[in-house]
Amino acid sequence: MSTLTSSPSARADAQTTSAANTASARWALVSLALCTLLSSLATSIANVGLPALTVAFNASFQQAQWVVLAYLLAVTTLIVSVGRLGDIVGRRRLLLVGIIVFTASSVLCGLAPALWLLIAARAAQGLGAAVMLALAMASVGETVSKERTGSAMGMLGTMSAIGTALGPSVGGILIAAFGWRSMFLAIVPLALVTFILAQRYLPADRRKPDATRPRFDNVGTLLLASTLAAYALAMTIGRGQFGPLNIVLLSAAILGAGVFVLAEARAESPLIRLTMFRGSALAPSLVMSILVATVVMTTFVVGPFYLARGLGLNEALVGMVMAVGPIISIATGIPSGRIVDRLGAPSMVVIGLALMTVGSLTLAAMPASFGAVGYLVGIAVLSPGYQLFQAANNTVVMADVRADQRGLTSGILNLSRNLGLITGASVMGAVFATASAARDITTASAEAVAHGMHVTFAVAGGLIAIALVMAIASRARARR
Known part of the structure; x- marks a missing residue:
């Protein structure tokens, strides 16, 4: 009789646990989607502010462009390395650190008294964005079932499109109403919400024994980052004119790629196998x-x-x-x-x-x-x-x-x-x-x-x- 009477209660407890797990998974996915939104929003929102920045800092357009370029370079050069680092130290842990870096650097961008400080803060913001982009997609596997992976990827793609679409219009409105600093500071509240959701709902990392944890490939990271930076600069500087400097940078990128491949083939714990x-x-x-x-x-x-x-x-x-x-x-x-x-x-x-x-x-x-x-x-x-x-x-x-x-x-x-x-x-x-x-x-x-x-x-x-x-x-x- 005790088994029969406890059975409905056990089923109710199981249903409650299942519902709680489903809700947690949904909020975890929301936090990952917000990571993608923030990264794309930070990319597109700064473009519309370049004219205002040239006036505010009495700078040329080419100088102001580094506010955009520093962010893109940081994301491009570091995204593979931070993804690998997340596999080693724990994706949830590193993602939370990335959100903190992104949030703090957004504040610094909004408070920067000089253009060079703004560019440095944008590079730090790009580092945070690289962590968020790489580990948001990587964390989908721990957040949703394999059968719903496509839906999760579709949601991340939607949030990326929303960030790209909203950036110019939101940035223009903020600059007109409150000045250029507001386009960076307005990101901060949403970043704080993202951190709270990720900290609360993302599943904990599985701890690995130190003996089985692979080492981080510092040499490979430096070689890959340098190679990608050279390629990105070769493709972006010169405003459409492919001159001698572009050729030198592209040649450096090709040489760097060859050296990277050789180094990875010999490394005990390579960045990329x-x-x-x-x-x-x-x-x-x-x-x-x-x-x-x-x-x-x-x-x-x-x-x-x-x-x-x-x-x-x-x-x-x-x-x-x-x-x-x-x-x-x-x-x-x-x-x-x-x-x-x-x-x-x-x-x-x-x-x-x-x-x-x-x-x-x-x-x-x-x-x-x-x-x-x-x-x-x-x-x-x-x-x-x-x-x-x-x-x-x-x-x-x-x-x-x-x-x-x-x-x-x-x-x-x-x-x-x-x-x-x-x-x-x-x-x-x-x-x-x-x-x-x-x-x-x-x-x-x-x-x-x-x-x-x-x-x-x-x-x-x-x-x-x-x-x-x-x-x-x-x-x-x-x-x-």
């Missing part, structure tokens, strides 16, 4: 991610010039048209993740890339005949394809990765996206300028800009088509 790229989906997924990010950045680089110079739209209309892509990305991010969970990640990688190929070729062809409408049609196909690819590709890479490699793998995956964005801004911008056959693209004729648009997105369509072939081949190998 080169064998992880053999016989797995990681290598093709990274290449596809670079190609896709390159094309996505092309829309931000080429789109405004085409809409303004090629179609003659005023600034307000250009802003409205350019907002359509991020809005579609926000609307389709979470549904894309659910589709991935339901229909399978490998198939959705292929479908996402197919949509992006169609969208890129539509942008190459339709605007010439249909103007802004043709442009919007292309964006309406490209944007959901991108979100579907992101959710599916991230799921393919992260779903089956070993628990002790999640931070490193997430860092490499985020790095591939950053490299694609940097390359897209530089290389595809150069393709556009060359195809327009104009010394100064800001004064080029409407016909020249339209031709440049056609050629650039034809090239973009070719890049995505290469990624699509890779995805189909990778899926065929997986089936065999």
